[in-house]
Amino acid sequence: MNGTIKTIMERRSCRSFQDRQIEEALLTQILDAGLQAATAMNHQSWYLTVMQDRKLLENISSGVADVMRKTQVPSLVERAADPGFSSFHHAPxxxxxxxxxxxxxxxxxxxxxxNMCVAATALGLGSCYLASFVQAFKSPEGKKLRDSFVLPSGYEPLFAVALGYAKESTSQPKPRERKISYIR
Ligand SMILES: Cc1cc2nc3c(=O)[nH]c(=O)nc-3n(C[C@H](O)[C@H](O)[C@H](O)COP(=O)(O)O)c2cc1C
Structure with missing residues (x-):
């Protein structure tokens, strides 16, 4: 199989990371891969923030847990109550x-x-695409957490990619439905 396609096929969401930090050279390659993504009209309408401040990550995660608790949805309340809960899966x-x-x-x-998730896989790192953390910024208390980002005016956090060395070997891919039709 072609090497690039093999890496795409092997990328899986990692939700258990080792404590050790990733090397700067690997981080740079992953960021560069992100910045090579296609963008509409080459607008490059993104702003990336690399966060390695564990305390701040924990605070944002606590904000997510607060929102989950307030939903009163039993499954979310139960997840938020887990002392090991981290919306970033404790990635460094x-x-x-x-x-x-x-x-x-x-x-x-x-x-x-x-792109960053695929690059991480190619470099032997675990990654997880994330979006649920955004909830933490929606409450009045969450505003302070949101303000810890130094973003140009008009930008809002949308997604995140957790990166680190995987603790466990990657899980099997979830079955993919072939929702494809051919019109020939
Ligand atoms: C837009 C988006 C948001 C996601 N948000 C989260 C998240 O907040 N937490 C998480 O653990 N995984 C999140 N994921 C990962 C998905 O759950 C995962 O990609 C999916 O279950 C398929 O598994 P795989 O990535 O191992 O192939 C997100 C993925 C996408 C594309």
């Missing part, structure tokens, strides 16, 4: 992608996030 590095609110910025940021 999390890259946040903020969009500028322009029409295709969600797609631009999503493309960059996926």
């Amino acid at each position: 590095t999390v890259v946040f992608l903020a969009g500028d609110g322009s029409i295709y910025s969600i797609a631009d940021c999503a493309n960059a996030a996926q």
Whole structure:
């Protein structure tokens, strides 16, 4: 199989990371791969924030847990109550992608996030595409957490990619439905 396609097929969401930090050279390659993603009209409507401040990541995660508790949805309340809960899966590095609110910025940021996940796989790292953390910024208390990002005006965090060395070997792929039709 072609090497690039093999890497795409092998990428899986990693939700259990070792404590050790990733090397700067690997991080740079992953960021560069993100920045090579296709963007509408080459608008590059993203802003990336590399967060390795564990305390801040924990605080954002606590904000997510608070929101989950308030939903009163039993499954979410139960997950939030887990002392090991982390919306970032305790990854040592999390890259946040903020969009500028322009029409295709969600797609631009999503493309960059996926590129980073594939690059991480190619480099032997675990990665997890994330979006649920955004909930933490919606409450009045969450505003302070949101303000810990230094973003250009008009940008809002949309996605994140958790990065690190996987603790366990990657899981089997979930079955994919072939929702494809051919018109020939
Ligand atoms: C837009 C988006 C948001 C996601 N948000 C989360 C998340 O907040 N937490 C998480 O653990 N996984 C999240 N995922 C990962 C998916 O759950 C995962 O990709 C899916 O279950 C398929 O598994 P795989 O990535 O191992 O192939 C997200 C993926 C995408 C594309």
